Amino acid sequence: MITVHSLTKKYGGFTAVDDVSFTAHPGRVTGFLGPNGAGKSTTMRIMVGLTDPGSGDARILGHRFADLPDPGREVGVLLDASAQHAGRTGREILTIAARTMGLPRTRVDAMLERVSLTPEEAGRRVRNYSLGMRQRLGIATALLGDPEVLILDEPANGLDPAGIRWMRDLLRGFADDGGTVLLSSHLLHEIEVIADDLVVIGNGRIVAHGTKDELLAGAGTLVRAAHGPTLAAALHADGITATATTGGAVLAEADLAHVGRVAFEAGIPLIELRPADGAGLEEMFLALTAESQRDSAIELEGAVA
Numbered sequence: 108m109i110t111v112h113s114l115t116k117k118y119g120g121f122t123a124v125d126d127v128s129f130t131a132h133p134g135r136v137t138g139f140l141g142p143n144g145a146g147k148s149t150t151m152r153i154m155v156g157l158t159d160p161g162s163g164d165a166r167i168l169g170h171r172f173a174d175l176p177d178p179g180r181e182v183g184v185l186l187d188a189s190a191q192h193a194g195r196t197g198r199e200i201l202t203i204a205a206r207t208m209g210l211p212r213t214r215v216d217a218m219l220e221r222v223s224l225t226p227e228e229a230g231r232r233v234r235n236y237s238l239g240m241r242q243r244l245g246i247a248t249a250l251l252g253d254p255e256v257l258i259l260d261e262p263a264n265g266l267d268p269a270g271i272r273w274m275r276d277l278l279r280g281f282a283d284d285g286g287t288v289l290l291s292s293h294l295l296h297e298i299e300v301i302a303d304d305l306v307v308i309g310n311g312r313i314v315a316h317g318t319k320d321e322l323l324a325g326a327g328t329l330v331r332a333a334h335g336p337t338l339a340a341a342l343h344a345d346g347i348t349a350t351a352t353t354g355g356a357v358l359a360e361a362d363l364a365h366v367g368r369v370a371f372e373a374g375i376p377l378i379e380l381r382p383a384d385g386a387g388l389e390e391m392f393l394a395l396t397a398e399s400q401r402d403s404a405i406e407l408e409g410a411v412a
């Protein structure tokens with residue numbers, strides 16, 4: 108389990124992490140979501156003792172990282188896959204980590220196999236690795252000590268689609284075996300598929316926290332017509348709150364049947380009509396973090412009236 112309590116971190120007059128509290132539970136994958144600069148990496152760095160918290164604390168299995176009896180075997184960490192020693196081979200990096208933790212060499216081979224790095228690749232210097240290979244090596248290092256907790260910052264970055272599926276299965280299996288997984292990502296759809304729980308951060312503050320199902324419940328109906336504003340106007344006229352999505356569809360706060368009936372009665376042919384689940388997380392993420400988005404072209408409120 109990971110518990111974060113009232114964590115605040117200031118850099119000069121700037122508050123990077125602002126009174127952040129949440130729990131990541133065993134047996135579950137917790138997705139840590141937020142736009143660039145929201146404070147995800149800073150929070151994770153504090154968790155693993157790389158950055159001092161200004162106030163509040165973060166505990167892993169009930170201990171601050173510095174007080175963990177055997178941190179390498181309790182928590183696996185991957186914060187920056189590019190930070191590995193470029194002049195060493197993948198095998199050397201794993202071997203050094205295994206020795207530091209007092210693990211047998213056989214564990215190195217087992218982890219290389221687990222992350223699908225071939226013996227030839229393991230013998231190459233890391234400077235010649237692709238980003239995806241570095242991520243695999245980073246995940247191998249994180250798993251080396253057979254920890255109970257994994258803390259991974261953007262682990263899917265650089266992985267190809269097969270690699271993303273592989274990582275998803277690996278993390279799912281880890282959580283199903285009772286492990287705690289906290290992963291940050293910008294890949295909203297990836298998080299939507301893998302996470303059980305979500306923590307959404309914007310401008311250093313938690314803006315939503317709960318199970319994915321809770322957060323996506325009542326996401327409404329996603330509906331699309333040739334002319335969105337006409338559709339939205341018909342929905343509004345029937346008292347339904349409707350919002351333009353980034354993809355040109357309309358997110359309506361009503362059930363499928365209600366939305367379909369309004370469109371039918373208004374004589375508007377529909378191109379798409381479905382529960383908003385698929386689009387739900389992205390819409391929720393953009394809406395909840397709208398104030399901290401850099402790209403203000405994303406208009407969510409009242410854009411279709």
Ligand SMILES: Nc1ncnc2c1ncn2[C@@H]1O[C@H](COP(=O)(O)OP(=O)(O)OP(=O)(O)O)[C@@H](O)[C@H]1O
Pocket residue numbers: 118123141142143144145146147148149150
């Ligand atoms: N050492 C530092 N000194 C000053 N400001 C910092 C420092 N580290 C982080 N920040 C600032 O704190 C804020 C949060 O940064 P952080 O890296 O935690 O965000 P993030 O959510 O991980 O973003 P990204 O998704 O882009 O990696 C940013 O505005 C960043 O510039």
